[in-house]
Amino acid sequence: MVTLYWAEDGVFPPSDRGLAYGDGLFETIRVDGGNAHLINYHLDRMIRDAARLRIPIHRAELERLFHQALKRYSDHYSGSSWVLKLTLSRGSGGRGYRPTPDMQPNLLISHAAMPALAPNTGVAVDFSRVPLTVNPLFSGMKSLNRIEQVMAASELQDGVFEMLMANAEGHIVEGTRTNLFIETDHGWCTPSPDSVAVLGVMRRYVMERLRANAEEVHEAPVLLEDMFASTCRGVYLTNSVQGVVSVRTLAGQDLPVTGRLATICGSTPTME
Template sequence: MVTLYWAEDGAVPPGDRGLAYGDGLFETIRVDGGNAGLKAYHLDRMTRDAARLRIPVDRAELERILEQALMRYTGQYPADSWVLKLTLTRGSGGRGYRPAPELQPNLLVSHTALPPLPPATGVVADFSRVPLTVNPLLSGIKSLNRLEQVMAASELQDGVFEVLMANAQGHIVEGTRTNLFIETDQGWRTPASDTIAVTGVMRRYVLERLRASAEQVYEAPVLLEDMLASSCRGVYLTNSVLGVVPVRTLAGQDLPVTGRLATICGSTPTTE
């Protein structure tokens, strides 16, 4: 079992390993009208990644808590669209980095208003100077260790929606808060899941929708020249809170914006 904390009732204990060492993970879940459209995907990821970190957690218990949160917070926001956040840590205890045996995980539940949604006409993006290092042992996990993304996000200027990060090989991997898709003459391309820091639930949904629509999809490295080439039909960023976001300008170069990916995926995922 987890020890449950509602954010408005007080914070987790000072000795929590998530606070001390980033020893945990989190999910940010969009809610519309009391419905969390990608709920199952978020629960799948948190359960799977907790197992990878050897944090014992039961999916059914997480689902019960999520449903409690929906009942507790739905109706508190004027548009009835908001964001639910689940932060799971290994718990409290242990001297230094080594965790104490048989720790009980902590789960902090919080909520915020839905941020402004980007325009369907597309956003402005640029490239970050902060390199992204992906440890194979931790690839894809939405852990509490997000310092590279914090440093990259500090580069954001007014009018720039996102900056894209590259790895040591020069491959464009993802944004600070988004996954990446490009459409080319050969089909759709996205970086492979074992090369990215966070395997987004919206990324999973988009891949499923593309394959269900018989679109050609490749998980392969993405280079800067691929995105700025004349054969590029569009660059898209995905995020479970913001959805599918087309890029209209990248590093000062205008890109085609068709909205085709949003059409394929639909405006509001419903997978429950």
């Protein structure tokens, strides 16, 4: 059984292990009125990664609490777009890193207004100086441990939408809050799942749409020169709130912008 907390009540326990150690997960869900984008994908990921962390929660319970939150907040936004956040921790108790047995998870639910969407004409992106490290045991997991992304995002300057991060091998892996896709003369390329810190639900949706459209997709290392090569037809960033975003300039250099990936995926992702 999960203990539910509403952020606006201000009673979340200070002994929570998510606060103390980043011992948990989170999902950030775009909602249009009362319709949540890609909600099944979000719930799939939280249940899958909770099992990886051995945090006990059942899909039916998570769905029930999500619908409770949707009902609680939807009227507040009067049919406009907003963002729902689910933060799941292992719970409270135990001093030090070692969790106590039979711990009861905590779920903190909060909401926020929808941020401004990126323009269809594309955005400016730069490279972060913060290296990205991915433990293979936790690759792809949207855990509360995001300090590298925090420090990379602190490098953002006015007019820059995102910072791209590279791993120790020099492969460009992802943005601080986005996954990466490149269209080339030979099909689409995106970094391999085991190299990615967060496997976004929008990434999953985009992969499905590309394959349904009979597009060739390669999951492989991405190098800096791949994005500036003459064979590059476009660079795109994806996340569940912004959808598909075209990169117009990268480190001050112009890139081709066709918007083709957004056309393939549709302007609004499926609600499933």
